[in-house]
Amino acid sequence: MFKVFGPSVGTEKSTHPVTFCKISLGRRHVQYSLLFFGGLIAFAIRASLSVAIVAMVSDHPPDPDIKTYPNWTNKDVILSSFFWGYALLQVPAGFICYKYGPKYFLGVSFSIASVLTLLAPLMAEKMGSSGIMISRIIQGLSQGFLYPSTHSIMSKWTPLPERSRALSFVYSAGTLGPTIGMPIAGMICGSRYGWPMVFYSFGTIGLLWSFTFLWLCHNSPQEDPGISKVEQKYLKQQIHGDSGGKRLPVPWRSLFTSIPFWAIVIANSGNNFGFLTLLAEIPSFMEGVLKYNIEQNSFLSALPFLASFVIALFLSPISDSLIVRKKLSIEASRKIFNCLGTYIPAVALIVLSFINPEMKSLAVLLLVIAVGINAAVLVGFNANHIDIAPNFAGILMGFSNGAGQVAAIIGPLLVQVIVTDQSDPSQWRIVFIIAASMFISTSTFFLIFASGDIQRWNGGGESTTTKGIALTSYKYVRVEKAVNIEAESEE
Template sequence: MTKDQNSYSYSAVNKHENNHEGKQFQEEITESAPTIGIRHLQVLIYFLLCITAFGFRVSLSVGIVAMTDPSTTNNPDIPTYPEWKNKNVILSAFFWGYIIPQVFAVQSILSALIPETAARYGSRGVMISRALQGFTQGFIYPSLTHLLSQWAPTEERSRLGTIVYAAAPFGTVIAILVTGLISSSWYGWPLVFYLYGALGLLWCVMMIILGYDSPAEHPKITKAEKLYIEKSLGHTDEKPNHPTPWKSIFTSIPLWALFATQLGFNYCFWTMLTQIPMYMNFVMNFNIKQNSVLSSLPYLTLWLLSFAFGFLSDALVNKNVISRTKSRKIFNSIGLLVPAGALIMLGYTKSDEYKQAVVLLVISVGFTSACYSGWTVNHMDLSPNHAGTLMGITNGFSQVTGAIAPLVVQLLVTNERDPLQWRFIFLITAGFNIITGIIFDVFGSAKVQPWNSPEEDEEKGH
């Protein structure tokens, strides 16, 4: 067993892994646990949350085209606002309030009120609404990371984490397709926001009924599954609450490397997500129906590839082919450097080379899925006890890129039909990917940090 795989030595079960009895004990627990259990139901709930949450985020990226272009619908009763010249500022507004957490139900209500907000208060009203929606979604990723750190055994971390986090691109696919189809129909773009508002409220009800914070709190989980999860993660009933080691966290080099690569990933992700519909519309001259189908294709590819990378990552680590740290760095590099190369080529693609453009867009977005087996689950690697806190810190601050990315486009792309101006956007994005990917390769780690459980580290004489 590699050093990284043995990094969970702070937990109860891993204290025995240096002898045959401990290994046999862990194997018996794993074999007795159900293949499909309560942990998978919880993962399904988190999966649906990400699908719905990203539907809220993405629907406006396609919807803004229909909201500002009267030619997208044949229904004269559907309002449009061609006078809005600040589309990218509106798209950026979601992230103005993202770093502050609140409740998901509020997000649903705000989404349903978007049509009325646009009619009454114009583009500024929509900006404020989107900022408040970002405010409500600030809790999602820190909460998901904490919940996964309670429910996902280390042996299943990459694949279960991938299922949850990769729901984001799957939700993106659905949102782009649904928004494009509804916006071009007789019902028009307002129906999109009513639909997602209702879905969000339904998810809240489901979470209240079926969701639980940990295996210890679930009334129907089997003893075998509970023991399997808790022993794998080192969670025991007598384990004390760990104070947050703020100084150690903020001076941790692996955490800073994680934060850097998260910045690069998010800048690329949000640049592509918010701008692909407009790039397709103005440079490649696709109408909104074609736009929604082609804009969703890269994210469908991302979602499908994420499973391949997730299962491959777990298999390589569990079979001792490579260490967990090497696995994180390899997959993270694939997820950042391959898209960077595709973006550079996309920047030099001519407007009439639409087939090449679509292929490069698919590669530039699709291969980012490898990062779900890279930095995305690295918070749980570094500190299972404080994973939610780490995600809250890195995700909260890195999401500023979601606000910056559309504003950079607003500043640099003064003529949306000029491929040369879009080239600068793609080259900047590729540069972020390359720089932050290298930082993670040099300074990143998947070893549990000593400050994860200081009292146990002291007991071991460290």
């Protein structure tokens, strides 16, 4: 056990040392937890339709009173419709979060998405598949604030020595959400409550999170009245390139002519094409080619995303340790982990496209590898926004994730065109090879052109490296040093 300084333990501004499993819990961890659970619920809502749609178009519901729509032939278009709205609002959301702060925009927009989830069964009954598409488009618009807001908040709350771990924890919700959401959706769909209860349950949980987030979230340490002076000082020291709360003018020309920025955009696009196509289409592949029923399907479809969550939590401290101990530069770490997260899945998908469909266990294993190892990109391109421009991280995320969502729209629509017979492995082979090609080509661009340095246009007049920075892990700050920091801040 190490004695650590616990800024939020005991009283609002405690100055007493505590021992707590080598981890100093602070107000920043409240923000991480809020954002993690928000992402978890958002992705559970998003992924649950991939399972629910199978039940919605079934001829044989578990209860004859449950209405289904077997005449719907536009399943992949419905799955794609979420991203139409989601992609549209990414860039404006990034700018809005930068200018006005993300807290209220994310909280209110999330509540709107949750209400639309609750209304989905009614809209299906009254308007058919068009009703579900309208619901999903508006949900997508509302969730468009999720990633720009998250990155904007994290850029103000995440010190460099724990950046990989914090970002991986928060964004691993994107893989844990399907892991939880898909099996639950499968169980509900197979029960007497049927597919409508999927939307009622997840919509209610989403509303509860929105109220909690609006109560506890703060845009930055400066806005949090309960943060200790020690933690505030630590964050100020370790978040390099911070503008100190000032609103700097957005350097649009420099941003759009920045090669490291475009490396992130291209990496995000290729990764989203591959990952989100798999997220939407794995249940259909499981049913059509591997012949699993809906309950088996939902559990096995979630398994790759569970692997992704576990791998993200395993790799992120390795990345932080390599950077803090100066075994790797930030740039080298981001590039190595990004390649691991894309090249290995690409190989797995290529092998998957050529195996015999009767080899079900191997097919599932390859899907687990393809989706699981992809978690490494969370400490690759995904963390790189804050590395190169912490002052504009939300705006950068808005642009790069917006481009990524356009790629995500194309994926399911491409499947609709290519896979005319869902039981035909040769048609799925084309889909998997295209996804693998996108993983490899875009990650290679990132490998060549990405940077780990804070860019000149972030503010401050010149680019910054971490070579001269004393990286201090907060959990090893001794009590005497913490008290000195507080005394210093009071002066």
